[in-house]
Amino acid sequence: MSLLLRGVRKAFNGVEVLHGVDLEARGGDVLAIVGANGAGKSTLIKILSGALPMSSGEILIDGQPADLRSPHDAHDRGIRTVYQELSLVPELSVTENLLMGNFPRRYGLIDWPAAHRKARELLERVGFGMIDPRARAGRLSVARQQMVEIAKALVSEPKVLILDEPSAVLAGSDLDALFALVRELQRRGVLVVYVSHRLVEVLDLATAIVVMKDGKVITTTEPARTSEAELIRLMAGRQLERIYPPRRPVPGEVRLRVDGLTRAGEFTGVSFELRAGEIVGLFGLVGSGRSELAACVFGAARPAEGSGAFRSPQDAIRHGVAMVTEDRAGSGLVLGMTVRDNIGLTTWRSTARGPLIDVRRQRRDTAGMIERLAIQPYGCASMPVVQLSGGNQQKAVLAKWLLVDPKVLILDEPTRGVDMATRVDIYRMVDTLARAGLAVLLISSDLTEVLGATDRVLVMNQGRLAGELRSEGTTEDQVLEKAIT
Amino acid sequence: SDEGSGGGSGGGKDAYTVGVANFLLSGPYFSGMDAAIAAQAKTKGNVKIVSTDAGGDAAKLAANVEDLLSKNVDAIIISGGPLESAPAALNAIKAAKKPAILVDRKFAVGEYTSWIGPDNEAIGKQDGEFLTKRLTGGGKVGIIKGGPADNSIGLARTNGFKSVLSSNSKFTLVEAPDFGNWGSDGGLTVMEGLLAKHPDLVAVFCENDAMCLGAQRAIADAGKTGQIVLAGVDGQAEALKAILDGTNYVVTGLNSPNVIGKLALDRTVEVLGGAQVEKDTVVPSPQITKDNAAQYLNS
Amino acid sequence: MTTLAVKVRGRDVTVEIAFTLLIVALVTVAATTSESFLTQTNLTNLLKQMVTTGLLAFGMLVVILTGGIDLSVGSVVAFAGIVTAGLVADLPIPVAMVVGIASGIAFGALNGVLVARFELAPFVVTLAALTTIRGLAFVYSEVPISPTDPGFLWLGSAMAGPIPLITIIMLAVFGVGGVFLARTPAGRSIIAIGGNAETVRLAGINVRRHIVLAYTISGFCAGLAGVILTSRVGIAQPSVGIAFELDAIAACVIGGASLAGGRGSAKGAFGGVLVLVLINNLLNLYGVQSFWQQVLKGLIIIAVILVQRTRRPRSVKGRA
């Protein structure tokens, strides 16, 4: 099995985003594609999956030109893809999402018991046996949904498996399960194309690394011949001295106090304080209840027992609290609206002049944020946000909340899908804001981030606060231990 | 249902329940009919009315008749409106051995006990004859139909009207291409369209008064009140008033739901009493002009 | 009202229970307050009265599941009916009926192609179809057609024991249709398309073909309903069937279908039909005055959906 791309170009509405990409890989490779947000990774992958037509260029499979007009064509050639955005049918069961189009049948009818059995076997075979095949997909956590997506791509034993940022929403043992799976597939001669912003795992897994920048492949290398720092420099086009800014917090007055917060089945007796000027991490395994806790504090979920939660998002915002949620497509963005409208959502009313939106101010504020967060591509303010790359969408969410000038900022997985250079920018910005008196709660499944970017870390374990650690001098193992036991 | 009801027809009882199956109540003519039947029943003292509305759905009419029969009514009056026939409903009534009295609409097929209604073609003729006499100079005459195309009541009226005028070479007839849907708003819109293409009309015939009242507005808006006269059908109160006031609304033919409804209830009671009755009764539709409008307006 | 979440073998049956209780309640009230309700005649009536709405509701459900809508069903009923009645003069009755149903299938397929192939909004496509097909019914015959052959009435009036034949046909459509939706790949694909068409496309399933299929099924149901209605009423009028689509859609939604697609079941739609027919029947049996009937019917529908609405879980994650 060999795959060869020659001169692949792609334009959207006359604007070219891929400028002639060449690639080569064969079965047994783990080909990692890295690059800044908007570099064109997902676009390239969609072309390879038959989901998007290319403008020009050639794809050769085993030396033969392959005309991939639809996902169906790609499937026929053994190419399966896990896209960056979750795309399960939420109303349907896990089984059905997994086997869509490949149901076991009896007398022409779907044999449901056999289907569930097949789904369970599949999940177990790929190491995700903890997922109940009968559960409704929409009810699963984002991480579990991602695992179902991966399992779905493996239903028919593909020759090529393409994973677009599969690890972005995974953590802990789920992540280990994914790595184990990739290695197993590699051993069996499958070509794995792996896109990720987590360079450490890329260096660990890949057999070859392709660096993309502005729609072109600028380097092809191997883990042994490169380093994290070099990759970042190649991607960003600049040298990054350090990832996390040094923190010397001087905690001020209490900005948020939560006391004995409880919601049945989700979290119990959670109490903590956030002070002006500090960045507090909240770590936990998937499903430990962090997101639910944050939503509850912010007033987005129905009130719980205990004190400190706001009544509604309005109430929270009025008190200077902002929250970046973890699901940008589901609750962070209005995908069909322009970037400007999305960023303006929180400030239309507060900055209105009389009954009208202050359009000039909106333009100015948006332009400022686009520049400050380097939201790509150029001129994106009036593009529908759905046309932005994943990482840039995430930045748009952040921009929306920074505009309200919050006193407390809750960030739920804010760097998910964000490239290294931009992450560094975000860390620096959060640091600057904290120095100016902002209190930050940073929810993250990324242990390095949760220790590197914060002053102290709260650890959640099955809905309870299991402890609090100073970030400085604490090791990842110490945090994990509290989260697991 | 009432005590005392039940049992077949005939054999004079002291109390009756009469079902009224309306095909479509939402028009002043049909709701007037329903009200007239109920009012007449009240004067009898021993007749209870159960009224249903099919909302313009033929199957629902059949269903309503079935519902009425399952309530064991003694007789059913069907106000069929634009419905051409309802064989299934009539069959069901027949199977239950109950009398079926039709008002206004005589069904083309199916068996019924008795029908009371107007002669629609005659009303149209009457209007046509009036206009021939009044407009001695002839001219272009517009026709506004209610629709839809399968409504034979309207068709009969228009045919009657046309049969008079088309034989007179002084007149040219123009039919509006779209329907007024039997309402004043529809009459207004259709008239506006007609006027845009034929500004030189001298008269307009509408298949009912409601549309004519709307058309009258359109004519007034166009400043042609002095040029165009109107002829309608039904004897709706507003039309009578307009005729009485000496406006350009000059004639209508009475097709009174009050008269028909009253007669229908009487007829039903007669049938239930075991009397032999006339099968079809045409209720006369006197011509109403400025001279006699007062008499009908107050009745 | 507290909602008791009941799960049977992992499936949430809360709504189904609430809904069944509602129908049982309606029937109990009816049976105890109106002596006519439980009579043989009335029950037969009920069975007959649900046929048209039932057939249309099933077809509508399939379309709604894809996230679409079919407003043209009332016009198709009229067209199929008048064509059948018109052909009876020249063709054997069963053949005429098949032609009527086939016309429904053809219109449905056309709707489907316009929606799927040309990616036009289902609402406008089928609204235009509503107008055009109604016009065509009048073009076919301006006047009502009443076949004289008594055999024509047979289908509409035959009884299988205490149950009207047409009711059995409708139940069969629900039965087969229910299996189609629950147990065949095509049926599941239709539901999945309503949930997320792009996912289904990426799974290598031909989305367009399934959408065309859905509208064709709706056309078939409407054609069948038209033929049955004509045979039942004994006369075909080109003006029949106005606003039929509204009751069909209402039945689906009362039965838990989401107009956004992807959610709904044959069982639910059937329950919705039952509720609507029961409401009509009850209002008639109580002799409620016509205009008050309308007022009450609307209020009862609101009450029904208030009772049976699901407590949709609110969550930050909630993508559903």
Added chain:
Amino acid sequence: MTTLAVKVRGRDVTVEIAFTLLIVALVTVAATTSESFLTQTNLTNLLKQMVTTGLLAFGMLVVILTGGIDLSVGSVVAFAGIVTAGLVADLPIPVAMVVGIASGIAFGALNGVLVARFELAPFVVTLAALTTIRGLAFVYSEVPISPTDPGFLWLGSAMAGPIPLITIIMLAVFGVGGVFLARTPAGRSIIAIGGNAETVRLAGINVRRHIVLAYTISGFCAGLAGVILTSRVGIAQPSVGIAFELDAIAACVIGGASLAGGRGSAKGAFGGVLVLVLINNLLNLYGVQSFWQQVLKGLIIIAVILVQRTRRPRSVKGRA
């Protein structure tokens, strides 16, 4: 057909241009083939005939933008009209008219509360409202009411130069409404809610209140349309307005609105109204027979949306 993507200040105006060309083409065909088209009378008719559909379409647009639908507008037109006409006997005309409009507002708000507060499906809520409000109109008066005071007719027949006052009122609604949607926080929020209500809620915007507002605006427009229609016709009938909702919805969708919410504009809806009114007017001027009119109207609507459909970008991401 090749699509030329035209951008003005970064906005894609391809559709707008195609749409404008379409309307220009319709008008040109009309003007050159029918001598009656450009007459003063006909143009005034056109201006008057777009008022009802126009008002209803704007209100409908606002509701559609939230992802909802308002089927009750036709009944509200009837109710507002008959109540106004009925009150003229006892109240000064302007007060009676205000009460009529207020009734529309009240019904709209009620629809909105049921949809927003109780999270019921808009289709069923407003379908039930359609039935109930129609019933109430008949309960208020079974017979038409014709106020004798000639001042009652003033609103419907006054002209401001060559333009009917009611047309100016409608244009004002579109003008103010367009600014409302494009430039006010509430208007933008309504659009955003249709795109993703959860995102909007989390942005601290009261989603429920905005949904109620949207339905209230629709109720207001329908009430206003009812009062204007009554004043124009001079008679209020409880049966007026049947199926009015369909034209209003068609206008919005022809004008590019998505029934899923979040997409649509006042300009587009106005264009849709123009297209519908022009089609009717043309078919009448050509003297096309009524049922052929229906056939053609449907076909033309399909043609129109085929021409002006956006080439929706296909993308794996695209859930919107």
